[in-house]
Each structure stands twice: as structure tokens, then as C-alpha cells.
Amino acid sequence: MRELIRNTSKTAIVLFILSCAYLLWHLLRLAGLGRPLVDAGIYTVNVGILNFKTVFLSILIEAIPFVIIGVFISAVLHNFVSEETIRRLLPRSRYWSILLACLLGVIFPVCECGIVPVARRLVMKGVPLYSAVTFMLAAPIINPVVASSTAMAFAGSPEMVWLRLGLAFSVSCLTGLMLSFIFHGRELKADADRHHCGCGCGHHHQHCGRPSFAGRVGGTLQSACDEFFEMGKYLVLGAFLAASAQTFLSQGQLIGIGWESASSILTMMAFAFILSVCSSADAFIAASFNNVFTGGSLLAFMVFGPMVDLKNTLMLINAFRLRFVVLLTFIVAFLVFSGANMINSRLMGG
Amino acid sequence: MREKTRQLIESGLRALILLGFAVLLYRLVDSGKIVYYVNPKYAVLVKGAALTLFVMFLAQVFRTARRDHACGGHGLPGGGKWGYIAFMVPLLMAYFLPDAPLDAGMAANKRPVFNARIAAPAAGPPAAQPEGAGSVAPGTDRPAGTARPSPVGELRKASIIDVSDDNFNLVMSEIYLFPDEYTGKGITMLGFVDRDESFLPNQFGLVRYVVTCCSADATLGGMICEYNHAAGLKKGAWITVSGTIQKGWYEQRILPVIKVTSHKEVEAPRSPYIYQ
Numbered sequence: 001m002r003e004l005i006r007n008t009s010k011t012a013i014v015l016f017i018l019s020c021a022y023l024l025w026h027l028l029r030l031a032g033l034g035r036p037l038v039d040a041g042i043y044t045v046n047v048g049i050l051n052f053k054t055v056f057l058s059i060l061i062e063a064i065p066f067v068i069i070g071v072f073i074s075a076v077l078h079n080f081v082s083e084e085t086i087r088r089l090l091p092r093s094r095y096w097s098i099l100l101a102c103l104l105g106v107i108f109p110v111c112e113c114g115i116v117p118v119a120r121r122l123v124m125k126g127v128p129l130y131s132a133v134t135f136m137l138a139a140p141i142i143n144p145v146v147a148s149s150t151a152m153a154f155a156g157s158p159e160m161v162w163l164r165l166g167l168a169f170s171v172s173c174l175t176g177l178m179l180s181f182i183f184h185g186r187e188l189k190a191d192a193d194r195h196h197c198g199c200g201c202g203h204h205h206q207h208c209g210r211p212s213f214a215g216r217v218g219g220t221l222q223s224a225c226d227e228f229f230e231m232g233k234y235l236v237l238g239a240f241l242a243a244s245a246q247t248f249l250s251q252g253q254l255i256g257i258g259w260e261s262a263s264s265i266l267t268m269m270a271f272a273f274i275l276s277v278c279s280s281a282d283a284f285i286a287a288s289f290n291n292v293f294t295g296g297s298l299l300a301f302m303v304f305g306p307m308v309d310l311k312n313t314l315m316l317i318n319a320f321r322l323r324f325v326v327l328l329t330f331i332v333a334f335l336v337f338s339g340a341n342m343i344n345s346r347l348m349g350g
Numbered sequence: 351m352r353e354k355t356r357q358l359i360e361s362g363l364r365a366l367i368l369l370g371f372a373v374l375l376y377r378l379v380d381s382g383k384i385v386y387y388v389n390p391k392y393a394v395l396v397k398g399a400a401l402t403l404f405v406m407f408l409a410q411v412f413r414t415a416r417r418d419h420a421c422g423g424h425g426l427p428g429g430g431k432w433g434y435i436a437f438m439v440p441l442l443m444a445y446f447l448p449d450a451p452l453d454a455g456m457a458a459n460k461r462p463v464f465n466a467r468i469a470a471p472a473a474g475p476p477a478a479q480p481e482g483a484g485s486v487a488p489g490t491d492r493p494a495g496t497a498r499p500s501p502v503g504e505l506r507k508a509s510i511i512d513v514s515d516d517n518f519n520l521v522m523s524e525i526y527l528f529p530d531e532y533t534g535k536g537i538t539m540l541g542f543v544d545r546d547e548s549f550l551p552n553q554f555g556l557v558r559y560v561v562t563c564c565s566a567d568a569t570l571g572g573m574i575c576e577y578n579h580a581a582g583l584k585k586g587a588w589i590t591v592s593g594t595i596q597k598g599w600y601e602q603r604i605l606p607v608i609k610v611t612s613h614k615e616v617e618a619p620r621s622p623y624i625y626q
Contacts, residue, residue, distance in 0.1 A: 051456040053443050055566050058387035060440055062564035065399035221409040229364060233433035236440060246566060281563035288569040
């Protein structure tokens with residue numbers, strides 16, 4: 001199984017490099033010859049690549065601060081909070097801890113860009129897998145920032161806010177519950193534990209043993225840095241794919257799918273997956289499709305996107321076992337799809 | 351020995367990447383070109399990220415200098431050193447390609463929104479926000495009376511509407527939601543020309559990108575213009591038009607359109623998107 005994952009990511013990286021090579025060729029041509037033209041305002045020369053660059057970098061620039069916040073939270077957890085403390089804080093009961101995980105986003109409004117490292121660290125620290133995953137699914141949606149931006153985008157139909165929050169809540173609760181019965185282990189990739197003291201590299205690290213406060217601060221910086229590189233490359237890869245999809249796929253092609261319930265929901269879910277925009281902005285994109293798609297499919301877009309999208313899936317595959325990521329994606333997709341279908345039939349039935 | 355060299359190269363690459371991103375982010379904010387990429391309200395966040403990356407760079411250099419081997423130096427899972435190439439690509443693109451906003455070429459991929467952008471105007475004066483939101487949402491149970499002394503009230507009284515970056519969203523919501531209130535009024539507006547087969551020969555779209563967080567979530571907003579000289583306008587050209595608001599046809603719908611009386615070609619604005 002591990003071989004398979006290795007190979008998958010290797011193939012992904014090779015594909016990535018090939019497409020980069022193509023872009024680099026453009027880039028060199030442009031750097032050598034095209035630059036004066038572009039400076040002179042003749043954009044038509046390499047319109048595609050400049051737009052691509054703008055979208056690609058803007059996704060990265062938007063995400064990098066949140067990824068940094070994420071890896072630092074993770075690093076602080078790693079260096080300053082012990083397993084015992086977390087165990088003491090967690091509720092004993094499975095149901096309470098899932099419920100708590102769902103609502104934690106209200107206090108810690110985190111964006112989905114930086115949440116995978118935090119979730120992984122929580123699992124490493126002994127938080128049950130289902131609680132950490134529930135938190136990872138719920139926090140990017142069930143928080144005040146996202147609620148207010150949704151309310152702004154759908155000022156004409158305020159019920160969308162409650163439907164979005166409600167759907168997100170039920171999907172993450174149910175997913176957490178299901179996972180708690182299916183998986184009993186941690187489902188982390190074996191080499192994810194490498195950053196612990198026993199990393200097997202035969203050196204002694206500063207943060208091993210009983211470090212001083214300064215040592216811990218240093219250790220925090222180190223593990224944040226390591227994790228930034230580990231997660232960051234999947235972020236870059238995801239941003240790259242999302243930007244290609246945006247530059248070379250036309251949104252107009254989506255319109256043809258139209259009003260039919262099931263297919264429009266699936267389309268919007270696929271769209272959300274590819275687009276990988278931030279959860280506080282996706283409501284505005286959904287609103288621009290207001291007259292084209294059903295309410296249920298817009299909700300599917302706004303709930304599925306923050307939970308499962310391209311860049312997060314890549315990061316998840318890096319952190320957790322493949323079978324777990326596949327099953328998680330499947331469960332979430334199924335729940336969102338059926339929830340959106342139910343909402344559609346309610347909305348249409350009156 | 352070879353192992354050591356390899357680690358040294360890897361640490362060097364890391365330091366270089368961290369420094370590269372730190373400088374890139376800082377320069378973008380400093381030169382104001384950040385508006386091509388993300389909402390300027392995140393500029394502080396981006397600057398903070400630049401600073402943090404710089405601290406991480408210093409830590410990395412310090413670590414390498416002390417030969418205190420990084421765990422990550424043992425080939426990171428899923429890609430190993432190839433992962434660093436992934437970081438190099440955006441950096442190379444950022445430094446070697448000119449910074450440019452999204453242009454009309456991208457517009458072909460987006461669906462122009464020729465109806466109410468339902469968003470409230472966040473860019474307007476802060477007091478205007480609740481009233482703006484209340485008045486564009488006739489279905490809600492907000493007291494309509496509070497909306498009167500607001501920008502909306504001024505807009506409805508004005509005989510000529512001057513669309514600016516600050517009131518763009520408000521004006522668009524108002525015109526599309528209450529077309530009758532605005533028919534016959536004069537209007538001046540800046541935007542770029544959008545064109546495809548959905549327009550009649552004498553029509554073109556005068557549009558702007560409306561961005562919430564980053565240019566990846568840009569949507570197109572604007573109005574349809576009817577103009578006798580429409581054929582002479584180049585797609586993607588920035589123009590200001592003046593004319594009157596009338597009812598017109600587009601894709602079998604009756605919509606408010608601008609009957610253009612005159613236009614002027616202008617430079618692309620410094621901040622090309624409408625941020626909300």
C-alpha cells in the first residue's frame with residue numbers, strides 16, 4: 001500500500017514537472033523576447049500564461065499566511081502541549097467530543113488552507129481520529145467569518161446561511177460518527193512520525209529530552225519550517241492544478257448542465273473540488289451562479305469545497321493513509337450529495 | 351561525505367526558497383502590486399507572512415551553519431528533493447514574468463453577471479453597509495425606512511450616476527434589482543470591453559472583475575452597452591462611457607442597459623479589480 005502511495009505521488013510530481021517544463025519554455029521565451037512587448041502593453045502575446053501566473057500566485061499568496069499559521073499552531077502544539085494535557089481536556093464520550101469538534105470553529109476561525117497540519121498534529125498528540133477529522137471538516141465552515149460572508153453574498157435569501165451551516169454541521173457530525181466506528185487506529189502515514197524525537201537519523205535534536213523554554217522556541221521554529229516544506233509542496237501542486245483549470249476551462253460550459261437536480265449538484269461539487277478557493281470567498285462565486293443552478297447545488301458547492309478540495313486532498317494524502325483519504329472523501333461526497341438533494345426537493349416542493 | 355554535501359545543498363535550497371518567498375511577498379505589498387493578486391485588506395497578513403518567512407530563513411541559515419542537521423534533510427516523504435522544484439516554479443514565475451492583472455482573455459472563461467451582484471458594498475463608507483444590504487434585499491424583514499438617508503437614497507435622487515470603484519457593487523445591485531427607479535438616468539462608468547457571440551452586433555459588455563479574497567475568485571460584473579460604434583471597440587480595451595440607462599434585450603431577457611452617447615479610451619486603472 002505504501003508503495004502505491006509513493007508511486008502515486010511520484011507520478012503526480014513527474015506530471016507536474018512536465019507541465020512546468022512546458023511553462024518554463026514559455027517563460028524563457030518571454031523573459032528573453034516577450035518582456036518589452038508586455039511592458040509596452042501588448043498583452044495579447046502570452047495572455048494565457050500571464051493570467052495563469054496571476055491566478056496561480058494569487059492562490060498561493062492567499063494561502064501562504066494561513067498555511068504558516070497552521071504549521072505554527074501545529075508546531076506549538078508539538079513543542080509546548082503534552083499528550084496528557086490534551087487527554088485531560090477532551091471529553092470522555094465519543095458523542096460529546098464529536099459535537100465539541102464541530103463547534104470549535106466558532107472560537108477558532110481557521111481557514112481550510114492551514115488546517116491539515118493542525119489535524120495531523122492533533123492525531124499525533126493522541127486526539128481520536130474522528131474528533132480531529134470532524135474538526136478539520138467543520139471548522140472552515142462553521143465559523144463567524146464564513147457565516148457573515150455567506151450572509152453578504154446571499155443577502156437576498158438569508159436562509160442560505162442557515163442551510164449552509166446546518167448542512168456542514170450534519171455532514172461533519174455524521175462523518176465523524178461513521179469514522180469512529182470504522183477506524184480505530186490513527187491512520188497516519190508511517191513516515192509522518194518522522195518529526196518526533198526518534199526520527200531515526202541518529203542525531204540529537206534540540207527539542208529532545210527536557211528542553212528549556214528557549215530550546216522549545218527554537219524547536220517550534222524548526223518543526224514549523226519542516227512542516228511548511230512538507231505541506232507546502234502539495235499546496236503549490238494544488239494551486240498549480242486549480243489555476244490551470246481556471247485558465248483553460250470555461251465556466252460557460254457549466255451552464256449547459258443547468259437545472260436538473262442530481263447532475264447539477266455533482267457538477268457544482270466537482271467545480272468546488274477543482275477551484276479550491278477559500279471558504280470565506282466561495283459564497284460569492286456560488287452567488288454568481290444563483291440563477292443558473294438550484295439552491296441545493298449551490299449549497300453542495302459551498303459545503304463540499306471547504307471540506308474536500310484539490311490542494312487539501314493532496315496535503316491529506318501526504319499526511320494520512322491513502323485508504324483513509326479515499327474513504328473520507330467518499331463519505332463526505334455522499335453525505336453532501338444526499339443532503340443537497342434533500343434540500344433541492346424541499347425547495348422545489350415548496 | 352556525500353551525504354553531508356547532499357544535506358548542505360538541501361539546506362541551502364530551503365534557505366533560498368524561504369528568502370525568495372519572503373522577499374516576493376514583501377515586495378508585492380511594498381510596491382502596491384499586491385492588488386493584482388489578493389484583496390488589499392489582507393496586505394497586513396501577507397506582510398506578516400513575509401516577516402515570518404524571513405525569521406524561518408534566519409533559523410534555517412543558523413541551523414545549517416551550526417551543522418545541526420534537520421530532520422527534513424533525509425528526503426521528505428512523497429517526492430523528496432523534487433518537492434523543492436515545486437517551490438521553485440512559482441518563484442521563477444514571480445520573478446521573471448511581469449506582474450499583470452487578469453485581462454479580457456480570462457473573461458472568456460467567466461460568466462458575466464448581468465444581474466444583481468447580491469453583495470453589499472463593503473468598500474463604501476462604513477455606515478452605509480447595513481442600509482445598503484437592507485435595501486438590496488427586499489425580501490427580508492428589515493425596516494425599509496432606515497434605508498432612505500443612505501447612499502441608496504442619494505443614488506435614486508441623482509440624475510446622473512457616476513460609477514466609481516467605491517460604489518460599483520451598490521450601483522449594480524440597485525440598477526438590476528430596481529431597474530424602473532433608474533431608467534432614464536444618465537450614467538458614466540469605467541470598465542473594459544467584453545465581447546462574445548452572445549451579444550448583438552451593436553452591443554458589448556462593460557465589465558470589471560469583482561474580487562473577494564484573491565483573483566482566483568474573481569467574477570465579472572458590469573453592464574451591457576448599446577452603441578452604434580460598438581464594432582470599433584477592441585475587446586479588453588479600457589474605456590469610460592457616458593449615456594443613459596434604458597431597457598434592452600440580452601439572451602431573451604429584458605435588462606437595464608446603457609445607451610452609450612460617447613466613449614473615451616483610457617489607461618487601465620492602477621487597481622484594476624473591484625474589491626469587496
